[in-house]
Amino acid sequence: MIESTDDAELNAQALADQLPGARTPLESEHEGDDKTEAGNYFVANYPPFSFWSPEHKPKVEEVLERPAPENTNLGVYFHIPFCRKRCHFCYFRVYTDKNAAEINAYIQAGLKEFEMFSKKPYLAGRKPQFVYFGGGTPSYLSVSQLQDLTNRMKDLFPWDETEEVAFEAEPGTLTEKKLEAIREIGVTRLSLGVEAFDDHLLEVNGRAHRSKEAYRAIDFAKTLGFEQLNIDLIAGMMDETEDNWKRCVDTAIEQQPDCVTIYQMEIPYNTTIYRQMKESGQVTAPVADWPTKRHWVSWAFDRFQEAGYTVNSAYTVVKDPDKVKFVYRDSLWSGADLLSAGVASFGEFGGVHYQNQADVGPYMMEVDAGRLPIFRAYPTNEEERFIREFILQLKLGQLDISGVREKYGIDPIKRYAKQLAYIENEGFLTVEGDVITLNREGLLQIDRLLHEFFLPHHRDARYT
Numbered sequence: 090m091i092e093s094t095d096d097a098e099l100n101a102q103a104l105a106d107q108l109p110g111a112r113t114p115l116e117s118e119h120e121g122d123d124k125t126e127a128g129n130y131f132v133a134n135y136p137p138f139s140f141w142s143p144e145h146k147p148k149v150e151e152v153l154e155r156p157a158p159e160n161t162n163l164g165v166y167f168h169i170p171f172c173r174k175r176c177h178f179c180y181f182r183v184y185t186d187k188n189a190a191e192i193n194a195y196i197q198a199g200l201k202e203f204e205m206f207s208k209k210p211y212l213a214g215r216k217p218q219f220v221y222f223g224g225g226t227p228s229y230l231s232v233s234q235l236q237d238l239t240n241r242m243k244d245l246f247p248w249d250e251t252e253e254v255a256f257e258a259e260p261g262t263l264t265e266k267k268l269e270a271i272r273e274i275g276v277t278r279l280s281l282g283v284e285a286f287d288d289h290l291l292e293v294n295g296r297a298h299r300s301k302e303a304y305r306a307i308d309f310a311k312t313l314g315f316e317q318l319n320i321d322l323i324a325g326m327m328d329e330t331e332d333n334w335k336r337c338v339d340t341a342i343e344q345q346p347d348c349v350t351i352y353q354m355e356i357p358y359n360t361t362i363y364r365q366m367k368e369s370g371q372v373t374a375p376v377a378d379w380p381t382k383r384h385w386v387s388w389a390f391d392r393f394q395e396a397g398y399t400v401n402s403a404y405t406v407v408k409d410p411d412k413v414k415f416v417y418r419d420s421l422w423s424g425a426d427l428l429s430a431g432v433a434s435f436g437e438f439g440g441v442h443y444q445n446q447a448d449v450g451p452y453m454m455e456v457d458a459g460r461l462p463i464f465r466a467y468p469t470n471e472e473e474r475f476i477r478e479f480i481l482q483l484k485l486g487q488l489d490i491s492g493v494r495e496k497y498g499i500d501p502i503k504r505y506a507k508q509l510a511y512i513e514n515e516g517f518l519t520v521e522g523d524v525i526t527l528n529r530e531g532l533l534q535i536d537r538l539l540h541e542f543f544l545p546h547h548r549d550a551r552y553t
């Protein structure tokens with residue numbers, strides 16, 4: 090599934106970024122490297138995953154033995170790694186062959202993991218501000234599996250103070266009965282992985298669903314009154330054309346979702362598309378180049394704005410910015426703790442990042458043995474936390490730096506005077522007083538530009 094700032098997006102990125110060094114972002118641009126080549130583009134966290142390591146696992150345990158912090162929000166994430174079919178562009182660790190008993194066993198393991206966490210002093214008694222179900226395909230679970238999972242999650246970490254419960258769904262897995270159950274368990278933000286409204290495109294790119302199922306899911310969802318309905322779209326899927334993209338955007342507008350998230354297609358290393366490229370000796374991916382994708386997203390943003398939507402990040406438009414919030418994104422980008430459970434999931438406690446075992450076998454074995462299934466971790470220092478929040482918040486397109494300056498005692502405009510001047514000179518942003526504003530061109534390539542703010546020893550890490 091695809092969703093903005095989704096921790097699931099981190100999963101395969103973590104694998105891909107272990108590959109050897111890369112050029113700095115502006116160098117790449119200056120070399121005229123506009124083609125879509127293999128690699129991850131999206132910057133989902135900082136420092137890069139290739140710096141996380143198993144030797145830092147004890148740091149997670151250290152934090153968990155501390156008393157609970159007083160002023161830090163907590164999010165809870167559960168990763169559901171099952172899908173009906175593997176999309177050709179998918180880089181997540183997903184399983185398409187598990188039966189009901191195996192899925193039940195996985196859910197029980199996840200609950201056991203939550204239970205272990207609930208006994209730790211750092212987490213005991215805390216109530217989540219937000220909850221997120223990502224994958225994979227959370228909607229692949231049956232109604233009874235969903236009810237069992239969420240009832241027990243609520244016993245361990247009650248949802249009575251939770252502002253948002255977000256849930257990713259694949260349209261073809263949703264019956265009316267299942268959507269009702271999803272609403273009843275307390276989901277407030279339903280995110281549909283529509284990706285495109287054209288059946289040929291869906292088929293060529295290996296999606297399991299077709300447009301009819303997307304329309305039906307959107308209609309069902311509207312009747313059930315979710316607080317927010319988001320649909321995901323991808324600009325630049327294989328076989329995409331400008332005319333088709335425009336039709337897709339207009340169709341999305343007709344559907345009137347509260348929020349639309351648009352990704353520019355990237356081809357990470359562990360995708361089917363990359364494997365095919367490698368076999369045939371191709372360097373350039375069979376998708377639109379980066380300037381074309383940016384042009385298409387920019388056209389979409391304009392079209393959504395004409396229809397009354399507001400662009401509120403590099404990836405999202407919302408119908409009513411006063412009403413439609415994305416608590417998961419905004420809290421995580423401001424330093425919330427994230428209790429993340431499930432295979433390959435990513436979390437963070439008190440500035441220590443961690444990732445769970447990336448395969449279901451080792452994950453289940455660790456949990457069965459009564460151990461937290463953490464694979465690797467990274468204890469950030471104050472400077473890295475400052476950089477992380479600064480760069481992630483820049484993805485919103487406009488940032489008043491006074492919040493970050495007050496929190497960390499570092500003024501990003503002074504610290505990054507050279508980098509900001511450089512990017513401003515390239516024509517991508519402006520700085521006025523405390524406010525940094527990306528223009529459209531800058532916003533649509535923000536993930537490339539963010540590397541300018543990395544610490545020098547992190548800049549060669551493979552993100553892209």
Ligand code: SF4
Nearest residue numbers: 090172175176179225
């Ligand atoms: S729905 Fe497709 S892209 Fe999403 S996790 Fe499953 S296989 Fe991957």
